[in-house]
Amino acid sequence: MSDRLPGFSTLAVHAGAQPDPTTGARATPIYQTTSFVFNDADHAASLFGLQAFGNIYTRIGNPTNAVLEERVAALEGGTAALAVASGHAAQVVVLQQLMQPGDEFIAARKLYGGSINQFTHAFKSFGWNVVWADPDDISSFERAVTPRTKAIFIESIANPAGSITDIEAISTVARKAGVPLIVDNTLASPYLIRPIDHGADIVVHSLTKFLGGHGNSLGGIIVDAGTFDWSTGGKYPMLSEPRPEYHGIKLQETFGNFAFAIACRVLGLRDLGPALSPFNAFMILTGIETxxxxxxxxxxxxxxxxxxxxxxxxxxxxxxxxxxxxxxxxxxxxxxxxxxxxxxxxxxxxxxxxxxxxxxxxxxxxxxxxxxxxxxxxxxxxxxxxxxxxxxxxxxxxxxxxxxxxxxxxxxxxxxxxxxxxxxxx
Incomplete structure (x- = not known):
């Protein structure tokens, strides 16, 4: 085997996928099932305790979805990913891991109208407060930082105007503030821009758009860059503190550079429930190939x-x-x-x-x-x-x-x- 790293087009077709071991099917099968059989009681206990990886219930994970997650993570240059029901669901799950009631996040004013509405109105019921900044004025992000700031959110190419955001400059602000930079990469796709290469810590997509590409399936995804230390300063207790529902596991300590993706799955997707249909995952995978x-x-x-x-x-x-x-x-x-x-x-x-x-x-x-x-x-x-x-x-x-x-x-x-x-x- 060559040590050559696959190119983008090769990854778009092959990343995450293998012929089905049972049937030899070349296309990724649609695993249209709610749940999965355990080998024995010990196997079940290890899965539920996060001591082993595997399938439990499709609300938490599914083999078809797993191929999609691995493929998008590879295309974006991330360590792991989590597929969810929509782009809006991805934003909710991401911020649930970062925010406590009364906390703030900074968002660029140039965003998809649905995101502006979600941030301004829906998130208020969680006690999450948005502070707006001008992506054409990097200093406005610096001025918006307070001790309650937990993240910065931007779009790589802004919807609807198609304007390009200076990711590296805003990443510098986020690093100085000690908070993660979240980049919605929907309009660019990783074919045009890979935000992680420019300082993003988390990437989100509406899979419904360019990745799926055919207007037939809703979906969203979260990509963990593996670049942020969640244990610093105690700002992110969901990741740095012992989790009582998992016998005191500290996610950052246990899972390292893909801890955020794990948190989104086992604390966000598990409890909020915006699971992606395996059929939609299959359709989006097919779209990504082209x-x-x-x-x-x-x-x-x-x-x-x-x-x-x-x-x-x-x-x-x-x-x-x-x-x-x-x-x-x-x-x-x-x-x-x-x-x-x-x-x-x-x-x-x-x-x-x-x-x-x-x-x-x-x-x-x-x-x-x-x-x-x-x-x-x-x-x-x-x-x-x-x-x-x-x-x-x-x-x-x-x-x-x-x-x-x-x-x-x-x-x-x-x-x-x-x-x-x-x-x-x-």
Missing amino acids: LPLRMQKQCDNAKAVAEFLAGHSAVASVSYAGLPSDKYHQLARKYAPKGAGAVFTFSLKGGYDAGVSLVSKLQLFSHLANVGDTRSLVIHPASTTHSQLDDAAKIKSGAGPDVVRLSIGIEDKEDLIADLEQALGA
Whole structure:
């Protein structure tokens, strides 16, 4: 065997998977079962006591899901991963390990509208408080740090604007504060950006988007970088203190550089219960096999569409980091040299009404609330995904009244441009 480390495309097809030992099936089987038989009483006790790895109950783990977890961890360069039911579920499970009532976390203002809503409203019922910072002003993160700060949360490529976040600069702030940096890598995928290489401690994804890639299955995942010392300063008792439900085990001490992934599984997924269906895991695994091919095609298409829109008389501005004129272009060259992603926004001279009108006139683009599909998608964020925000907050998040978001698919770019041209002309 060669000592060569497999390349990205090879990992996307093979990581975590082996032919089924019983049947020889080459594709990963769907283990559609709720529970698993123990060898004997001692085996059962060792599994429940975290003294051995294995399958107990699909709410906690499943062999199909395990292949997905190992594959995404390999693609992201992490030590371990945990698959859950959705991207939102991933965010809840991550923060449950870090936060106590009254604690704070800092989040970039430029985020997916659902995350803004979750952080602002839903998390209040847990006593978790979000403090907002401007990803274009790194010092705003520094000013937001307090003794109650437990984490910093950003998106590598921000939704909806497609802006590139300076991960390394914010990682420096997190290191100085002694807190982990959490990066939502959904819009980039590890094909474009690997946040762990730039200082992230935890990576989350909505698997529903580019990793699955076909708009057919919900899922989320948490990747542990294995880079953070959870025992320092007593800030994270879920990981550093003895766990009474596991006979006093200290997760950091016992599991080392994948302790966070274990905590998310045995303290988060076990008790909160947002388990990923093995069927969805199978569908997402199948999607990941073509991730490099899809992502490159989508980035190339997105650049062509952005260039067309930038020259159209009805368009006021285009926010796409792949354009040399864009304010995030240099960050895109640093963090995402293979392409600036396939999601971006543009503003129409006709404002809110023009945005609403445009989405109704497009024929090839599907008007729906998703991104990362093989099909090209369109939405007017101000009237949909970001409608819960006031106008000032919409503008700060990159979803002003005149903004339209596109998620570019794998169709022929000429057909996408023709559809936009007829809708803008109408």
